[in-house]
Amino acid sequence: METSILSSILFATVIAGTPLIIVALGQLIAEKSGVLNLGAEGMMAMGAIAGFAVTLHSGNPWLGVLAGMLAGAAMSFLFAVVVLTLMGNQVASGLALSILGVGLSAFIGKPYESEILPSVGALRIPLLADLPVIGNALFNQQALVYFSWALFAGIVWFLYRSRPGLVLRAVGESPSSAHSIGFPVIRIRYLATIFGGAMAGIGGSFLSVFYTPLWVEGMVSGRGWIAIALVVFATWRPFRVLVGAYLFGGVMVAQLFVQGSNLDIIIPSQFLSALPYLATIVVLVIISRDQNTVRLNAPVSLGQPYRPEA
Amino acid sequence: MTFSKQTLKKLALVLLACTFSGASLAADNAGFVFVSPIGDAGWTYQHNLGRLQVEAETDFTTSYVENVAEGADAERVIREMAKRGDKVIFATSFGYMNYMLKVSRDFPKTAFVHVTGYKLGKNMGLVNARFYEGRYLTGVIAGEMTKSNILGYVAAFPIPEVLQGINAFIKGARSVNPNAELRVIWVNSWYDPGKERQAALTLISQGADVVTHHTDSTAVVQAAEDEGVYAFGYHSDMSKYGPHAHLTATTHHWGDYYVKTVREVESGTWAPTSVWGGYARGMIKLAPLNDAIPAELQARIHDMEKKLAARELHPFAGPVVDQAGKVLVPAGKKMTDEELNKMNYYLEGVTSKIPN
Numbered sequence A: 001m002e003t004s005i006l007s008s009i010l011f012a013t014v015i016a017g018t019p020l021i022i023v024a025l026g027q028l029i030a031e032k033s034g035v036l037n038l039g040a041e042g043m044m045a046m047g048a049i050a051g052f053a054v055t056l057h058s059g060n061p062w063l064g065v066l067a068g069m070l071a072g073a074a075m076s077f078l079f080a081v082v083v084l085t086l087m088g089n090q091v092a093s094g095l096a097l098s099i100l101g102v103g104l105s106a107f108i109g110k111p112y113e114s115e116i117l118p119s120v121g122a123l124r125i126p127l128l129a130d131l132p133v134i135g136n137a138l139f140n141q142q143a144l145v146y147f148s149w150a151l152f153a154g155i156v157w158f159l160y161r162s163r164p165g166l167v168l169r170a171v172g173e174s175p176s177s178a179h180s181i182g183f184p185v186i187r188i189r190y191l192a193t194i195f196g197g198a199m200a201g202i203g204g205s206f207l208s209v210f211y212t213p214l215w216v217e218g219m220v221s222g223r224g225w226i227a228i229a230l231v232v233f234a235t236w237r238p239f240r241v242l243v244g245a246y247l248f249g250g251v252m253v254a255q256l257f258v259q260g261s262n263l264d265i266i267i268p269s270q271f272l273s274a275l276p277y278l279a280t281i282v283v284l285v286i287i288s289r290d291q292n293t294v295r296l297n298a299p300v301s302l303g304q305p306y307r308p309e310a
Numbered sequence B: 001m002t003f004s005k006q007t008l009k010k011l012a013l014v015l016l017a018c019t020f021s022g023a024s025l026a027a028d029n030a031g032f033v034f035v036s037p038i039g040d041a042g043w044t045y046q047h048n049l050g051r052l053q054v055e056a057e058t059d060f061t062t063s064y065v066e067n068v069a070e071g072a073d074a075e076r077v078i079r080e081m082a083k084r085g086d087k088v089i090f091a092t093s094f095g096y097m098n099y100m101l102k103v104s105r106d107f108p109k110t111a112f113v114h115v116t117g118y119k120l121g122k123n124m125g126l127v128n129a130r131f132y133e134g135r136y137l138t139g140v141i142a143g144e145m146t147k148s149n150i151l152g153y154v155a156a157f158p159i160p161e162v163l164q165g166i167n168a169f170i171k172g173a174r175s176v177n178p179n180a181e182l183r184v185i186w187v188n189s190w191y192d193p194g195k196e197r198q199a200a201l202t203l204i205s206q207g208a209d210v211v212t213h214h215t216d217s218t219a220v221v222q223a224a225e226d227e228g229v230y231a232f233g234y235h236s237d238m239s240k241y242g243p244h245a246h247l248t249a250t251t252h253h254w255g256d257y258y259v260k261t262v263r264e265v266e267s268g269t270w271a272p273t274s275v276w277g278g279y280a281r282g283m284i285k286l287a288p289l290n291d292a293i294p295a296e297l298q299a300r301i302h303d304m305e306k307k308l309a310a311r312e313l314h315p316f317a318g319p320v321v322d323q324a325g326k327v328l329v330p331a332g333k334k335m336t337d338e339e340l341n342k343m344n345y346y347l348e349g350v351t352s353k354i355p356n
Helices: A003-032 A040-058 A062-083 A089-111 A134-139 A143-161 A163-172 A175-180 A185-212 A223-233 A238-260 A270-287 A292-296 B004-025 B043-057 B074-084 B096-107 B129-144 B161-178 B194-203 B221-227 B255-267 B296-308
Strands: B029-033 B059-064 B087-092 B113-115 B124-129 B150-155 B180-188 B208-214 B230-235 B246-252 B274-277 B284-286 B326-331
Touching: A003 A134, A003 A143, A003 A163, A003 A185, A003 A223, A003 A238, A003 B194, A040 A062, A062 A089, A062 A143, A062 A185, A062 B296, A134 B161, A143 A185, A143 A238, A143 B246, A163 A175, A163 A185, A163 B074, A175 A185, A185 B124, A223 A238, A223 A270, A223 B059, A238 B180, A238 B194, A270 B096, A270 B180, A270 B296, B029 B074, B029 B150, B029 B255, B043 B230, B043 B246, B043 B255, B059 B074, B059 B180, B074 B087, B074 B096, B087 B096, B087 B161, B087 B255, B096 B113, B096 B124, B129 B208, B129 B230, B129 B246, B129 B284, B150 B161, B150 B194, B161 B180, B161 B208, B180 B194, B194 B208, B194 B221, B208 B221, B208 B255, B221 B230, B255 B274, B284 B296
Parallel strands: B029 B059, B029 B087, B087 B113, B113 B124, B124 B274, B150 B180, B150 B208, B208 B230, B230 B246
Antiparallel strands: B246 B284
C-alpha cells in the first residue's frame, strides 16, 4: 500500500475518532462518580447547534466551542438536578435528556439550516508535521484533536495520580463511605456530571464547526450512543477508550477506502458498515476479558441514586 | 419526571381542542406526510415546494407533518388526516406504501397519492420521477470536466433507484469520454453528514476530481468545495454550499403534478394512476449551470435537455453493457421501465464491485 494512502487513512481516522474520545472521556468521569448519563446524544446535539450558531454570529470558532461546551454543561446540569437532587431514575432521565436535546436542537436550529460556515484550517505543528506517514496525519490536524490528547493525559493523571481523582473514584465506589468520611458526595457528582456534559457539548461543536461545518437536524447520527458504549466496553479505562475510538474511526474509514479502491474483493457493504461496531466490541471485549479487572474498574454505585443521611 | 393528574388533564384538553379545530377546516384540505424535516435543501424540501405551489395555485388549503418515521407512526398520521376529512393525502417516502394502502381501504372517498413504490390501490395512486435523466446529463458534464478520468459517487443503499442514477451517470460520462471510470462508496445510510463527507474525501484522495452523491445532506458538495474539486448537487440546487465546486444539480419538481392532482380531486375526475415522469413532465430539471462549464458544453447540455423533454433521448438506449461486458440492451433498443425497475448491477465503467 502506498504511504500516501496510509497517511490519508490515518488522517481520517484521527478526525473520526476525536469527537468520540472527547465525549467518551467526559462520560467516563461522570460514570466514575457513579452517575450514568445516557443523554450524550442530546447533549452533543445541543453542543452542535450552540457551537454552530455562535460561530456563525461571532465568526470565531473558539467562541463556538465555548458555547457548545456551555450548552452541554447546561443540559447535564438539568440532568443532575433531576437525578441528584430530585432522585430521579438515571436511566429514564438520561433517555429523556437525549430525546429532549435532539428535539430542542432541531427546534433552535430551524433558522440555521440554510447557513454555512467556512471550513476551519488545520493547526500545523512545525517539525513534527514533516515526519513521514504519521506527520501529516497526527500533527497537521484540527486544534481540537490536540485538545483530545491533552484531555486524555489530563484525565489519566487526574484519576490515577491526583487526590481529587481518588476522591471521585471513592464516591463512585461507595458513596456512603465517602460521605461518612466527610466528602460532599452530591456536590462531587454534580461537578463530574457537568464535566461530562461540557465534554459532550465540545464533541458536538466539533461536528458542526470543524468536521462537517454545517447544521442539519440529526447530524450527530448516533455518535453519542457510540461514546457511551465505548466507555462500557473500555471497562472505564481511559486508554482503552482512546484505543476503541480510534479503532472505530479507523475501521470506518478503512472500509470506505476498500469500497473506493478497485480491490478485487466482494464484501457486502452492509457488512462493511457494521464492521466498525463489530471490530470495536470484539477487540475491547477481548482486551477486557479478565473479569477481575472489569469488576475492579466498574464503578460499583453506577446508576444508583444516593441520598446522604443528614 | 412526573406529571400531576391535573396537568395531564389540561394536556388532554389542549390536544382534543387541536383535533377538533383540525376537523372543522372550512376549505378542502390536502395533507402531506414528510419523512424528514423540511430543512433548506433535499428530498423533503422539494416536496414542500410542491405543497406551497398547491397552496398558491389552488383553492385547497394544505397541512403537513414532517419527520414521520416509516412505520406504525406513518399509519397513525395518514389515518388522522383521512379522519379529519382531508380530500387528498400525499405520502412522500417509500416506506409509507403499505401503511397508506391499508388506510386507503378504510377511506374509499379520499384520494391517496404515494410517492415512489409499486402498489396501486383502488383509491391510491403512485408517482415517481425519472431522476436518472438528470443523472445522465450530469454524467456528460462530469465526463467532459474530469482531468483524472476518475469520478466518485457516494451512495446510500443498493436499490434500483440508486443504481439507475449511478449507471446513468457513468453512461453519460462515457458517452463523451470513454476513459472515464466511476468509483462508488456505499455509506448505508440516507443521512449521516459525517460519513458522507468521509466517503467523499476518500474518493477524492483516490483521485476522483468530480464527485456526486445519492444521500440526503449537502456534505459531499461541501467536501468537494474544501478540496477544490467539482461536485453535483442532488434533490435541490446546492450551489451555496459549494459555489466553486457545484457544477449543477439534478433537481426534483413535484408542484405541477400536485396541483394537477388537487384540481382533479376538486372536480371529481381523479382516478388512481401510476405516473413516472421525467423531463417531459417537468419533474426533473438541472439547477443553473456553473460558469466553469464551457459555453459550448452548456449549449450541448441545454440541447440534450430539450431532447429529453421531447423523449428523443433515452439515457438507457442501447448499447447498454454491464461490467462483465455483457450486452444487456442491443443498439437501437431501449431499456424498458420494467427492466429499469429491476436494475441490480453496474454498467461498464464502474470499477467498484456491486456490494451484494
